[in-house]
Amino acid sequence: QVQLQQSGPGLVKPSQTLSLTCAISGDSVSSNSAAWNWIRQSPSRGLEWLGRTYYRSRWYYTYAVSLKSRITVSPDTSKNQFSLQLNSVTPDDTAVYYCAAGIRGLFDSWGQGTLVTVSS
Amino acid sequence: EIVLTQSPGTLSLSPGERATLSCRASQSVGSNYLVWYQQKPGQAPRLLIHGASIRATGIPDRFSGSGSGTDFTLTISRLEPEDFAVYYCQQYGDSPPYTFGQGTKLEIK
Numbered sequence: 001q002v003q004l005q006q007s008g009p010g011l012v013k014p015s016q017t018l019s020l021t022c023a024i025s026g027d028s029v030s031s032n033s034a035a036w037n038w039i040r041q042s043p044s045r046g047l048e049w050l051g052r053t054y055y056r057s058r059w060y061y062t063y064a065v066s067l068k069s070r071i072t073v074s075p076d077t078s079k080n081q082f083s084l085q086l087n088s089v090t091p092d093d094t095a096v097y098y099c100a101a102g103i104r105g106l107f108d109s110w111g112q113g114t115l116v117t118v119s120s
Numbered sequence: 121e122i123v124l125t126q127s128p129g130t131l132s133l134s135p136g137e138r139a140t141l142s143c144r145a146s147q148s149v150g151s152n153y154l155v156w157y158q159q160k161p162g163q164a165p166r167l168l169i170h171g172a173s174i175r176a177t178g179i180p181d182r183f184s185g186s187g188s189g190t191d192f193t194l195t196i197s198r199l200e201p202e203d204f205a206v207y208y209c210q211q212y213g214d215s216p217p218y219t220f221g222q223g224t225k226l227e228i229k
């Protein structure tokens with residue numbers, strides 16, 4: 001069973017960059033069968049898939065169209081983890097952010113969640 | 121993008137009763153790639169059902185999923201106290217975006 005442990009700040013100022021990390025145990029970020037995702041949840045938007053990365057002989061990245069200009073999901077093979085960066089945040093980006101593992105969008109392992117508040 | 125609409129928004133039942141939750145898709149969900157999750161306060165969603173009807177590992181058999189195309193149902197045959205939570209459906213597959221329903225809150229009557 002894959003376990004995911006999230007870390008990162010809970011408060012980000014408007015216009016700055018939100019950065020979160022998800023450490024993986026029980027699998028490898030370079031696995032040829034898994035994908036590594038970020039999802040957020042807010043009262044206004046509900047559950048929203050943000051983006052993913054996975055390795056199939058090379059690295060692939062896919063992002064939600066609404067965030068494509070602001071989001072980066074990156075693997076870190078040396079630490080067996082992956083990260084989320086969301087640029088130019090506004091209060092509308094306030095949410096609980098989750099990392100999740102799964103194949104083809106079937107999320108069978110989740111991180112514990114991080115409440116990120118965007119406020120000055 | 122497939123839009124998923126869940127009904128009812130809130131379902132009030134008593135332990136021992138049967139719960140029926142609905143998820144309707146705006147277009148056909150390919151290969152019945154439909155998932156149900158359970159979420160309790162302060163916790164991440166937990167995978168219950170995938171492939172519309174396949175229970176995930178460790179999920180009690182009082183949970184069952186059915187449906188195809190655009191109409192899907194999650195049934196809990198006899199509610200236990202720990203089943204009162206929010207339930208979400210989600211469609212998955214080869215191509216994102218992966219979308220979720222807005223949730224059904226199952227509360228104790």
